[in-house]
Amino acid sequence: MYTIKTLNAISPVGLAKLPATQFEVDNDSPTPQGILVRSADLHEVPLPDSLLAIARAGAGTNNIPIDKCTAAGIVVFNTPGANANAVAELVVGALVAGSRNLPDAIAWAQNLKGSQTLAKDVEKGKKQFVGPELRGKTLGVIGLGAIGSRVANAAVALGMEVLGYDPYISIDAAWSLSRSVQHCVSLGDMLPRCDYLTVHVPYMPSTKHTINAQTLSMCKDGVRVFNFARGELVDTTAMLAALESGKAAQYFCDFPSDELLGVKGVYCTPHLGASTPESETNCAVMAATELSDYLKNGNILHSVNLPDVQQPRAGGRRICIIHKNEPGVISAITGILTNANLNIENMVNKGKKDVAYTMLDVTGTIADSLTEQLSGIDAVIRVRIL
Numbered sequence: 001m002y003t004i005k006t007l008n009a010i011s012p013v014g015l016a017k018l019p020a021t022q023f024e025v026d027n028d029s030p031t032p033q034g035i036l037v038r039s040a041d042l043h044e045v046p047l048p049d050s051l052l053a054i055a056r057a058g059a060g061t062n063n064i065p066i067d068k069c070t071a072a073g074i075v076v077f078n079t080p081g082a083n084a085n086a087v088a089e090l091v092v093g094a095l096v097a098g099s100r101n102l103p104d105a106i107a108w109a110q111n112l113k114g115s116q117t118l119a120k121d122v123e124k125g126k127k128q129f130v131g132p133e134l135r136g137k138t139l140g141v142i143g144l145g146a147i148g149s150r151v152a153n154a155a156v157a158l159g160m161e162v163l164g165y166d167p168y169i170s171i172d173a174a175w176s177l178s179r180s181v182q183h184c185v186s187l188g189d190m191l192p193r194c195d196y197l198t199v200h201v202p203y204m205p206s207t208k209h210t211i212n213a214q215t216l217s218m219c220k221d222g223v224r225v226f227n228f229a230r231g232e233l234v235d236t237t238a239m240l241a242a243l244e245s246g247k248a249a250q251y252f253c254d255f256p257s258d259e260l261l262g263v264k265g266v267y268c269t270p271h272l273g274a275s276t277p278e279s280e281t282n283c284a285v286m287a288a289t290e291l292s293d294y295l296k297n298g299n300i301l302h303s304v305n306l307p308d309v310q311q312p313r314a315g316g317r318r319i320c321i322i323h324k325n326e327p328g329v330i331s332a333i334t335g336i337l338t339n340a341n342l343n344i345e346n347m348v349n350k351g352k353k354d355v356a357y358t359m360l361d362v363t364g365t366i367a368d369s370l371t372e373q374l375s376g377i378d379a380v381i382r383v384r385i386l
Protein backbone atom coordinates (compact mmCIF):
# COMPACT_ATOMS: atom_id res chain seq x y z
CA MET A 1 0.00 0.00 0.00
CA TYR A 2 1.41 3.40 -0.99
CA THR A 3 0.41 6.62 0.79
CA ILE A 4 -0.15 9.67 -1.38
CA LYS A 5 -0.53 13.21 -0.09
CA THR A 6 -2.22 15.86 -2.23
CA LEU A 7 -1.18 19.48 -1.63
CA ASN A 8 -3.73 21.10 -3.95
CA ALA A 9 -7.17 20.14 -5.21
CA ILE A 10 -6.47 17.33 -7.70
CA SER A 11 -9.19 16.29 -10.13
CA PRO A 12 -11.04 13.18 -8.89
CA VAL A 13 -10.66 11.66 -12.37
CA GLY A 14 -6.90 11.67 -11.75
CA LEU A 15 -7.20 10.32 -8.21
CA ALA A 16 -9.26 7.43 -9.61
CA LYS A 17 -6.01 6.27 -11.27
CA LEU A 18 -4.79 5.43 -7.74
CA PRO A 19 -7.05 2.53 -6.74
CA ALA A 20 -7.80 2.02 -3.05
CA THR A 21 -6.47 -1.54 -3.22
CA GLN A 22 -2.93 -0.19 -3.75
CA PHE A 23 -2.99 3.48 -2.72
CA GLU A 24 -4.37 5.48 0.17
CA VAL A 25 -4.76 9.24 -0.22
CA ASP A 26 -4.00 10.72 3.19
CA ASN A 27 -3.37 14.44 3.25
CA ASP A 28 -2.32 14.38 6.91
CA SER A 29 0.25 11.61 6.55
CA PRO A 30 3.73 12.59 7.84
CA THR A 31 5.28 9.74 5.82
CA PRO A 32 3.85 9.71 2.28
CA GLN A 33 5.64 7.88 -0.54
CA GLY A 34 4.15 10.20 -3.14
CA ILE A 35 2.99 13.81 -3.36
CA LEU A 36 0.57 15.21 -5.93
CA VAL A 37 0.81 18.97 -6.23
CA ARG A 38 -0.16 21.90 -8.46
CA SER A 39 1.19 25.33 -7.50
CA ALA A 40 1.74 24.86 -3.74
CA ASP A 41 5.25 26.03 -2.83
CA LEU A 42 7.40 23.16 -1.56
CA HIS A 43 10.63 25.09 -1.14
CA GLU A 44 10.29 25.46 2.62
CA VAL A 45 8.37 22.23 3.23
CA PRO A 46 10.41 19.43 4.89
CA LEU A 47 10.68 16.35 2.65
CA PRO A 48 10.30 13.16 4.72
CA ASP A 49 12.68 10.20 4.17
CA SER A 50 9.66 8.15 3.08
CA LEU A 51 9.10 10.37 0.04
CA LEU A 52 9.95 8.69 -3.28
CA ALA A 53 8.28 10.95 -5.85
CA ILE A 54 6.50 14.25 -6.40
CA ALA A 55 4.17 14.65 -9.37
CA ARG A 56 3.34 18.20 -10.44
CA ALA A 57 -0.06 18.17 -12.16
CA GLY A 58 0.97 20.95 -14.53
CA ALA A 59 3.94 22.32 -16.44
CA GLY A 60 5.99 24.66 -14.27
CA THR A 61 8.11 23.06 -11.52
CA ASN A 62 9.62 26.24 -10.06
CA ASN A 63 7.55 25.62 -6.90
CA ILE A 64 9.57 22.43 -6.21
CA PRO A 65 13.16 22.31 -4.85
CA ILE A 66 14.45 20.14 -7.68
CA ASP A 67 18.13 19.96 -6.63
CA LYS A 68 17.18 19.05 -3.08
CA CYS A 69 14.88 16.30 -4.41
CA THR A 70 17.57 14.91 -6.70
CA ALA A 71 20.09 14.77 -3.86
CA ALA A 72 17.52 12.87 -1.76
CA GLY A 73 16.60 10.44 -4.55
CA ILE A 74 13.11 11.88 -5.00
CA VAL A 75 11.85 11.74 -8.59
CA VAL A 76 9.99 14.87 -9.72
CA PHE A 77 7.47 14.55 -12.54
CA ASN A 78 5.43 17.10 -14.47
CA THR A 79 2.76 16.74 -17.14
CA PRO A 80 4.13 18.23 -20.36
CA GLY A 81 1.49 19.59 -22.70
CA ALA A 82 -1.45 18.48 -20.54
CA ASN A 83 -2.69 22.03 -19.94
CA ALA A 84 -1.22 23.67 -23.05
CA ASN A 85 -4.49 24.02 -24.94
CA ALA A 86 -6.14 25.75 -21.97
CA VAL A 87 -3.35 28.34 -21.75
CA ALA A 88 -3.12 28.85 -25.50
CA GLU A 89 -6.88 29.52 -25.75
CA LEU A 90 -6.65 32.04 -22.92
CA VAL A 91 -3.75 33.84 -24.59
CA VAL A 92 -5.66 34.06 -27.87
CA GLY A 93 -8.63 35.40 -25.90
CA ALA A 94 -6.39 37.98 -24.24
CA LEU A 95 -4.92 39.04 -27.60
CA VAL A 96 -8.42 39.75 -28.89
CA ALA A 97 -9.62 41.25 -25.59
CA GLY A 98 -6.58 43.50 -25.35
CA SER A 99 -6.61 44.68 -28.91
CA ARG A 100 -10.31 45.53 -28.82
CA ASN A 101 -10.16 47.00 -25.30
CA LEU A 102 -12.79 44.57 -24.05
CA PRO A 103 -12.06 44.75 -20.28
CA ASP A 104 -12.40 48.56 -20.22
CA ALA A 105 -15.34 48.52 -22.62
CA ILE A 106 -17.23 45.96 -20.54
CA ALA A 107 -16.59 47.90 -17.32
CA TRP A 108 -17.77 51.12 -19.02
CA ALA A 109 -20.95 49.50 -20.34
CA GLN A 110 -21.78 48.12 -16.87
CA ASN A 111 -21.80 51.69 -15.58
CA LEU A 112 -24.60 52.62 -17.98
CA LYS A 113 -27.10 50.62 -15.95
CA GLY A 114 -30.15 52.74 -15.21
CA SER A 115 -29.36 55.36 -17.87
CA GLN A 116 -32.47 56.82 -19.51
CA THR A 117 -30.43 57.42 -22.71
CA LEU A 118 -28.70 54.06 -22.89
CA ALA A 119 -28.77 53.54 -26.66
CA LYS A 120 -27.48 57.06 -27.31
CA ASP A 121 -24.77 56.71 -24.64
CA VAL A 122 -23.60 53.49 -26.26
CA GLU A 123 -23.29 54.97 -29.73
CA LYS A 124 -21.61 58.11 -28.44
CA GLY A 125 -19.22 56.37 -26.08
CA LYS A 126 -18.05 53.44 -28.19
CA LYS A 127 -15.42 55.40 -30.10
CA GLN A 128 -13.14 55.50 -27.04
CA PHE A 129 -12.75 51.70 -27.29
CA VAL A 130 -11.75 51.43 -30.94
CA GLY A 131 -8.86 48.97 -31.21
CA PRO A 132 -6.95 47.31 -34.06
CA GLU A 133 -7.66 43.94 -35.62
CA LEU A 134 -5.05 41.22 -35.18
CA ARG A 135 -4.98 40.30 -38.87
CA GLY A 136 -1.84 41.67 -40.52
CA LYS A 137 -0.19 42.63 -37.21
CA THR A 138 2.97 41.03 -35.86
CA LEU A 139 3.13 38.75 -32.83
CA GLY A 140 6.41 37.73 -31.20
CA VAL A 141 6.39 34.43 -29.30
CA ILE A 142 9.26 33.80 -26.86
CA GLY A 143 9.41 30.05 -26.12
CA LEU A 144 7.92 27.66 -28.65
CA GLY A 145 7.10 24.67 -26.46
CA ALA A 146 3.69 23.10 -25.88
CA ILE A 147 1.98 26.45 -25.25
CA GLY A 148 4.04 28.84 -27.37
CA SER A 149 3.74 26.66 -30.48
CA ARG A 150 -0.05 26.46 -30.08
CA VAL A 151 -0.30 30.24 -29.63
CA ALA A 152 1.93 30.80 -32.66
CA ASN A 153 -0.15 28.46 -34.85
CA ALA A 154 -3.44 30.02 -33.71
CA ALA A 155 -2.09 33.50 -34.46
CA VAL A 156 -1.07 32.37 -37.96
CA ALA A 157 -4.64 31.11 -38.45
CA LEU A 158 -5.91 34.57 -37.39
CA GLY A 159 -3.85 36.14 -40.17
CA MET A 160 -1.04 37.49 -38.00
CA GLU A 161 2.59 37.59 -38.97
CA VAL A 162 4.27 35.44 -36.30
CA LEU A 163 7.89 35.59 -35.16
CA GLY A 164 9.26 32.84 -32.92
CA TYR A 165 12.32 32.78 -30.66
CA ASP A 166 13.42 29.57 -28.91
CA PRO A 167 17.08 28.54 -29.03
CA TYR A 168 16.27 25.23 -27.28
CA ILE A 169 13.18 24.17 -29.24
CA SER A 170 12.44 20.43 -29.08
CA ILE A 171 12.10 18.38 -32.25
CA ASP A 172 8.44 17.64 -31.44
CA ALA A 173 7.63 21.33 -30.99
CA ALA A 174 9.49 22.25 -34.16
CA TRP A 175 7.49 19.65 -36.14
CA SER A 176 4.21 20.96 -34.74
CA LEU A 177 4.94 24.57 -35.67
CA SER A 178 3.31 26.17 -38.71
CA ARG A 179 5.80 26.78 -41.52
CA SER A 180 4.58 30.38 -41.56
CA VAL A 181 6.17 31.09 -38.18
CA GLN A 182 9.36 33.05 -38.81
CA HIS A 183 12.46 31.96 -36.94
CA CYS A 184 14.28 34.67 -34.98
CA VAL A 185 17.80 33.93 -33.79
CA SER A 186 17.80 36.58 -31.07
CA LEU A 187 15.40 38.82 -29.20
CA GLY A 188 17.06 41.74 -30.95
CA ASP A 189 15.91 40.22 -34.22
CA MET A 190 12.31 39.91 -32.95
CA LEU A 191 11.43 42.72 -30.56
CA PRO A 192 11.64 45.77 -32.85
CA ARG A 193 9.09 44.15 -35.19
CA CYS A 194 6.34 43.11 -32.74
CA ASP A 195 2.99 44.79 -32.15
CA TYR A 196 2.19 42.04 -29.62
CA LEU A 197 4.63 40.03 -27.54
CA THR A 198 3.90 36.86 -25.57
CA VAL A 199 6.27 34.88 -23.35
CA HIS A 200 6.06 31.10 -22.81
CA VAL A 201 9.32 29.99 -21.22
CA PRO A 202 9.80 28.26 -17.85
CA TYR A 203 10.91 30.41 -14.93
CA MET A 204 14.53 29.62 -14.01
CA PRO A 205 17.41 31.85 -12.87
CA SER A 206 18.41 32.24 -16.54
CA THR A 207 14.94 33.42 -17.65
CA LYS A 208 14.25 35.81 -14.76
CA HIS A 209 13.28 39.25 -16.16
CA THR A 210 13.42 38.12 -19.80
CA ILE A 211 11.31 41.23 -20.33
CA ASN A 212 13.27 44.07 -18.72
CA ALA A 213 14.13 47.72 -19.33
CA GLN A 214 16.64 46.80 -22.03
CA THR A 215 14.42 44.37 -23.95
CA LEU A 216 11.45 46.73 -23.63
CA SER A 217 13.55 49.56 -25.08
CA MET A 218 14.03 47.42 -28.21
CA CYS A 219 10.26 47.07 -28.69
CA LYS A 220 7.99 49.15 -30.91
CA ASP A 221 6.21 52.00 -29.14
CA GLY A 222 2.79 50.86 -27.98
CA VAL A 223 3.67 47.14 -27.79
CA ARG A 224 1.14 44.95 -25.98
CA VAL A 225 2.77 42.36 -23.71
CA PHE A 226 1.21 39.08 -22.57
CA ASN A 227 2.61 36.99 -19.73
CA PHE A 228 0.76 33.78 -18.96
CA ALA A 229 3.97 31.93 -18.03
CA ARG A 230 5.33 33.28 -14.70
CA GLY A 231 5.32 36.73 -13.08
CA GLU A 232 9.09 36.65 -12.51
CA LEU A 233 9.77 36.55 -16.27
CA VAL A 234 8.87 40.23 -16.50
CA ASP A 235 10.60 42.97 -14.50
CA THR A 236 7.54 44.68 -13.03
CA THR A 237 9.31 48.00 -12.39
CA ALA A 238 10.49 48.18 -16.01
CA MET A 239 7.05 47.17 -17.27
CA LEU A 240 5.30 49.87 -15.23
CA ALA A 241 7.79 52.46 -16.52
CA ALA A 242 7.14 51.31 -20.11
CA LEU A 243 3.38 51.69 -19.59
CA GLU A 244 3.89 55.14 -18.07
CA SER A 245 6.04 56.33 -21.00
CA GLY A 246 3.80 54.82 -23.70
CA LYS A 247 6.50 52.34 -24.82
CA ALA A 248 3.99 49.64 -23.84
CA ALA A 249 0.25 50.06 -24.32
CA GLN A 250 -0.94 47.06 -22.28
CA TYR A 251 0.34 44.34 -20.01
CA PHE A 252 -1.75 41.21 -19.54
CA CYS A 253 -0.46 39.07 -16.68
CA ASP A 254 -1.78 35.85 -15.14
CA PHE A 255 0.20 36.54 -11.95
CA PRO A 256 -1.19 39.54 -10.07
CA SER A 257 1.07 41.50 -7.74
CA ASP A 258 0.27 44.49 -5.57
CA GLU A 259 2.33 46.82 -7.80
CA LEU A 260 0.41 45.75 -10.89
CA LEU A 261 -3.15 45.89 -9.58
CA GLY A 262 -5.05 49.07 -10.30
CA VAL A 263 -2.54 50.41 -12.85
CA LYS A 264 -4.01 51.72 -16.11
CA GLY A 265 -3.11 49.41 -18.98
CA VAL A 266 -2.48 46.40 -16.71
CA TYR A 267 -4.91 43.49 -16.88
CA CYS A 268 -4.36 40.75 -14.32
CA THR A 269 -6.09 37.39 -14.24
CA PRO A 270 -5.83 35.18 -11.12
CA HIS A 271 -3.50 32.44 -12.47
CA LEU A 272 -6.29 31.09 -14.66
CA GLY A 273 -4.18 29.61 -17.48
CA ALA A 274 -4.77 25.95 -16.63
CA SER A 275 -8.13 26.38 -14.95
CA THR A 276 -10.39 24.44 -17.28
CA PRO A 277 -12.06 21.15 -16.39
CA GLU A 278 -10.33 19.53 -19.36
CA SER A 279 -6.84 20.61 -18.40
CA GLU A 280 -7.32 19.87 -14.70
CA THR A 281 -8.40 16.35 -15.64
CA ASN A 282 -5.59 15.85 -18.19
CA CYS A 283 -2.93 17.01 -15.73
CA ALA A 284 -4.28 14.96 -12.81
CA VAL A 285 -4.61 11.79 -14.89
CA MET A 286 -1.09 12.15 -16.28
CA ALA A 287 0.45 12.98 -12.90
CA ALA A 288 -1.30 10.13 -11.08
CA THR A 289 -0.36 7.66 -13.82
CA GLU A 290 3.31 8.72 -13.69
CA LEU A 291 3.34 8.44 -9.89
CA SER A 292 1.64 5.05 -9.90
CA ASP A 293 3.96 3.56 -12.54
CA TYR A 294 7.03 4.78 -10.67
CA LEU A 295 5.92 3.58 -7.25
CA LYS A 296 4.71 0.18 -8.48
CA ASN A 297 7.16 -0.56 -11.31
CA GLY A 298 10.04 1.90 -11.03
CA ASN A 299 9.29 3.25 -14.52
CA ILE A 300 10.07 6.94 -15.03
CA LEU A 301 8.24 9.01 -17.65
CA HIS A 302 8.23 12.83 -17.79
CA SER A 303 10.63 13.42 -14.96
CA VAL A 304 12.35 16.80 -14.75
CA ASN A 305 15.27 15.57 -12.63
CA LEU A 306 15.86 11.94 -13.64
CA PRO A 307 16.15 10.29 -17.05
CA ASP A 308 13.06 8.70 -18.55
CA VAL A 309 13.49 4.91 -18.17
CA GLN A 310 10.76 2.39 -18.84
CA GLN A 311 10.73 -1.28 -19.58
CA PRO A 312 8.22 -4.11 -19.22
CA ARG A 313 8.83 -6.44 -16.28
CA ALA A 314 10.95 -9.46 -17.26
CA GLY A 315 10.01 -11.70 -14.32
CA GLY A 316 11.58 -12.03 -10.86
CA ARG A 317 12.13 -8.89 -8.78
CA ARG A 318 12.92 -5.39 -9.97
CA ILE A 319 15.82 -3.43 -8.48
CA CYS A 320 15.74 0.34 -8.99
CA ILE A 321 18.80 2.41 -8.16
CA ILE A 322 19.20 6.18 -8.29
CA HIS A 323 22.88 7.04 -8.25
CA LYS A 324 25.46 9.61 -9.18
CA ASN A 325 26.35 9.56 -12.85
CA GLU A 326 29.97 8.47 -12.53
CA PRO A 327 32.27 5.63 -13.64
CA GLY A 328 32.31 2.30 -11.84
CA VAL A 329 28.77 2.28 -10.46
CA ILE A 330 27.37 -0.33 -12.85
CA SER A 331 30.24 -2.76 -12.21
CA ALA A 332 29.85 -2.26 -8.45
CA ILE A 333 26.11 -3.04 -8.74
CA THR A 334 26.54 -6.10 -10.98
CA GLY A 335 29.40 -7.34 -8.76
CA ILE A 336 27.10 -7.36 -5.72
CA LEU A 337 24.33 -9.08 -7.70
CA THR A 338 26.76 -11.74 -8.99
CA ASN A 339 28.02 -12.44 -5.47
CA ALA A 340 24.39 -12.72 -4.37
CA ASN A 341 23.88 -15.37 -7.08
CA LEU A 342 21.21 -13.31 -8.83
CA ASN A 343 20.70 -13.53 -12.58
CA ILE A 344 20.07 -10.28 -14.47
CA GLU A 345 17.20 -10.85 -16.92
CA ASN A 346 17.02 -7.27 -18.12
CA MET A 347 18.90 -4.13 -17.32
CA VAL A 348 18.74 -0.48 -18.35
CA ASN A 349 20.88 2.46 -17.29
CA LYS A 350 20.49 6.09 -18.27
CA GLY A 351 22.10 9.29 -17.08
CA LYS A 352 20.82 12.86 -16.91
CA LYS A 353 23.40 15.48 -15.99
CA ASP A 354 24.93 14.42 -12.62
CA VAL A 355 22.44 11.69 -11.80
CA ALA A 356 21.64 8.28 -13.30
CA TYR A 357 19.05 5.55 -12.94
CA THR A 358 19.68 1.83 -13.20
CA MET A 359 16.77 -0.61 -13.32
CA LEU A 360 17.36 -4.38 -13.30
CA ASP A 361 14.99 -7.33 -13.36
CA VAL A 362 16.65 -10.24 -11.55
CA THR A 363 15.80 -13.83 -10.78
CA GLY A 364 17.06 -15.79 -7.78
CA THR A 365 16.55 -15.46 -4.07
CA ILE A 366 16.95 -11.93 -2.75
CA ALA A 367 18.49 -11.70 0.72
CA ASP A 368 17.21 -9.12 3.22
CA SER A 369 20.66 -7.51 3.24
CA LEU A 370 20.72 -6.71 -0.51
CA THR A 371 19.28 -3.19 -0.19
CA GLU A 372 21.89 -2.37 2.44
CA GLN A 373 24.75 -3.77 0.32
CA LEU A 374 23.70 -1.78 -2.77
CA SER A 375 23.15 1.35 -0.68
CA GLY A 376 26.72 0.93 0.55
CA ILE A 377 28.13 1.82 -2.89
CA ASP A 378 29.43 5.38 -2.47
CA ALA A 379 27.65 6.84 -5.48
CA VAL A 380 24.26 5.27 -4.69
CA ILE A 381 21.51 7.67 -3.57
CA ARG A 382 18.48 5.40 -3.25
CA VAL A 383 17.68 1.70 -3.74
CA ARG A 384 14.26 0.11 -4.09
CA ILE A 385 13.50 -3.57 -4.60
CA LEU A 386 10.01 -4.16 -6.02
Ligand SMILES: NC(=O)c1ccc[n+]([C@@H]2O[C@H](COP(=O)([O-])OP(=O)(O)OC[C@H]3O[C@@H](n4cnc5c(N)ncnc54)[C@H](O)[C@@H]3O)[C@@H](O)[C@H]2O)c1
Nearest residue numbers: 059060143144145146147166168169201202228229273274
Ligand atom coordinates in the same frame (compact mmCIF):
# COMPACT_ATOMS: atom_id res chain seq x y z
N1 LIG B 1 -0.68 30.45 -16.49
C1 LIG B 1 -0.74 29.15 -16.27
O1 LIG B 1 -1.63 28.66 -15.62
C2 LIG B 1 0.30 28.26 -16.90
C3 LIG B 1 -0.09 26.98 -17.32
C4 LIG B 1 0.89 26.16 -17.89
C5 LIG B 1 2.20 26.60 -18.00
N2 LIG B 1 2.53 27.83 -17.54
C6 LIG B 1 3.92 28.31 -17.64
O2 LIG B 1 4.29 28.29 -19.00
C7 LIG B 1 5.58 27.73 -19.12
C8 LIG B 1 5.71 27.06 -20.47
O3 LIG B 1 4.84 25.95 -20.52
P1 LIG B 1 4.93 24.89 -21.72
O4 LIG B 1 3.94 23.82 -21.40
O5 LIG B 1 4.86 25.57 -23.03
O6 LIG B 1 6.41 24.34 -21.48
P2 LIG B 1 7.39 23.67 -22.55
O7 LIG B 1 8.48 23.07 -21.77
O8 LIG B 1 6.64 22.82 -23.50
O9 LIG B 1 7.95 24.92 -23.38
C9 LIG B 1 8.89 25.82 -22.88
C10 LIG B 1 9.73 26.29 -24.06
O10 LIG B 1 10.56 27.36 -23.63
C11 LIG B 1 11.80 27.22 -24.32
N3 LIG B 1 12.82 27.99 -23.64
C12 LIG B 1 13.48 27.67 -22.50
N4 LIG B 1 14.35 28.66 -22.19
C13 LIG B 1 14.22 29.61 -23.16
C14 LIG B 1 14.85 30.86 -23.38
N5 LIG B 1 15.77 31.35 -22.55
N6 LIG B 1 14.46 31.56 -24.47
C15 LIG B 1 13.52 31.11 -25.33
N7 LIG B 1 12.91 29.90 -25.17
C16 LIG B 1 13.25 29.17 -24.09
C17 LIG B 1 12.04 25.72 -24.33
O11 LIG B 1 12.97 25.36 -25.34
C18 LIG B 1 10.64 25.20 -24.62
O12 LIG B 1 10.42 25.03 -26.00
C19 LIG B 1 5.68 26.77 -17.93
O13 LIG B 1 7.03 26.55 -17.55
C20 LIG B 1 4.89 27.47 -16.87
O14 LIG B 1 5.73 28.32 -16.11
C21 LIG B 1 1.61 28.68 -17.00
Ligand SMILES: O=C(O)[C@H](O)COP(=O)(O)O
Nearest residue numbers: 038039057058059060274
Ligand atom coordinates in the same frame (compact mmCIF):
# COMPACT_ATOMS: atom_id res chain seq x y z
O1 LIG C 1 2.70 25.63 -14.65
C1 LIG C 1 1.51 25.34 -14.73
O2 LIG C 1 1.11 24.24 -15.17
C2 LIG C 1 0.50 26.37 -14.38
O3 LIG C 1 1.03 27.47 -13.76
C3 LIG C 1 -0.77 25.86 -13.78
O4 LIG C 1 -0.77 25.97 -12.40
P1 LIG C 1 -2.04 25.39 -11.58
O5 LIG C 1 -2.01 23.91 -11.77
O6 LIG C 1 -1.79 25.79 -10.18
O7 LIG C 1 -3.25 26.01 -12.16
